[in-house]
Amino acid sequence: MPFTPVAAANIAEAAAAQIRELIAHDVLAPGDTLPGERALAARMGISRTSLRAALQTLTAEGLLISRHGSGLRVAEDTAGGISEPLERLLASTPDAFEDYIRFRSLIEGASAAEAARHADRTARASIARAHDAMAAAVGAGALDAAAWADAEFHMAIVEAAGNVVTIQIARSLQTLMQRGIAQSHAESQDDPEAWAALVAQHTRILAALDAGEAEPARRAMQDHLTFQIALLRQTAARVRQQDLSERRLAWGAEKSAPKARDGT
């Protein structure tokens, strides 16, 4: 007796869905603070009560965090379930790092191509902004800021492509990288020449993007990440070498001055 479909129009749930989608599209990035409840309710054309009901739902889902005097923040987490097994894997198997970059090469190459085809003005602008910030940071020798802008650049391209699933996964991988595992990566890249090369490659990607050339954009992105693999291998080899010489030195030092070390 299939008569009634029934769709209850719940205004709070609609508001929650809207905010959820914004988070998924990374318009609201993890760590961002939302506008105040009063302003938000006004802008959405609903009462603060209903807005709060929506926020309540999202908070229960763990997407938002609210602190009393401060405000509402988008939860840093977002990496739903994907990251934990991966994190263990990458921690235990250094070789997996190359697979990681290959994976990124695939999805970011496709994203670059897609972005070249139909990215809107604001998306292009945020890509360019990240690129400029990175170039400036590298020029100033601020490598922390450069690394941050680097990540921002790549993320902006994925966002410009507009696939919410891809965005979520890229975001997960990025936050995963930024906690713990990346230190070897970051520490290996204190070479100014390498940074300059990376910036040049970014410039090439951006040019293809702005020209609307999909395939060149993809190729530029993939070349860029392939270069990173090479860089990685090279520094990994050097680290081993360096490690050896350091141990040799340490051994010499210990031999000449056998002191006790603090255990804990």
Add this chain to the structure above:
Amino acid sequence: MPFTPVAAANIAEAAAAQIRELIAHDVLAPGDTLPGERALAARMGISRTSLRAALQTLTAEGLLISRHGSGLRVAEDTAGGISEPLERLLASTPDAFEDYIRFRSLIEGASAAEAARHADRTARASIARAHDAMAAAVGAGALDAAAWADAEFHMAIVEAAGNVVTIQIARSLQTLMQRGIAQSHAESQDDPEAWAALVAQHTRILAALDAGEAEPARRAMQDHLTFQIALLRQTAARVRQQDLSERRLAWGAEKSAPKARDGT
């Protein structure tokens, strides 16, 4: 430094905890209806606003179900899983489902190409095994088994490509799909013709794989998933149509045989 942690919780959260506990202790059994919000708020000594905030989180957790004119009921479900952000998004935004398949198209297309190049014998064998299992299941009309073998087939190809990061992510997505969202997907695919088409496409993928032809394999895989998108849209549209005709039919049947209906 065992200072008292101070349980300065929200009043709403405290209320939610209390109700949650009642449900857990089965004082409130599934299916029970709670007292009205006004009465409940009065009895708990809090305002209806705060009480509603508590109910909101409990509803978001799936413990309670509220219907407008009726009242609040304890959910029958009980085991309604806590979902992840991506899962909720897919549930609330149907458009995101296409993004999901597009993402799979990208990584599985690349995996198929890679597998065509250098997959070892055992990997090929497990792909073929999954394919045969699916074909047999479809032939026998066992659609559950077919769906399972279907997933197995795709997973085997990703595994054959050998990128551990890709494998992890594909697996995460698959388990995510297998709980909850997929029912609409599965239920829309009880069409034997569609299943036969899917099997034929799998056969084509497998052939390209065995022939070692990378690009045809990629294309076959992407065509396959594009077909799934089309199928999805088509069934979504047809559901609407079918709904109408069924109602028309039901109406005719009822007219000619006006029997009594069971209420519950």
Add this chain to the structure above:
DNA sequence: GTGGTATGGTGGTCATACCAATTAGTCTTC
């Protein structure tokens, strides 16, 4: 029986006010 219609209860939404926590700016004080 049928359909209409009061009626009281229910959740949903709203506007307004006030409380409490946080933050930042300013001022004091040493």
Add this chain to the structure above:
DNA sequence: GAAGACTAATTGGTATGACCACCATACCAC
């Protein structure tokens, strides 16, 4: 000049009281 105390603005949290839309029931007229 710097550490600390005070002040003011903004934020989320709670409380009221009201109104609406919905649902179930009982009642009424046909």
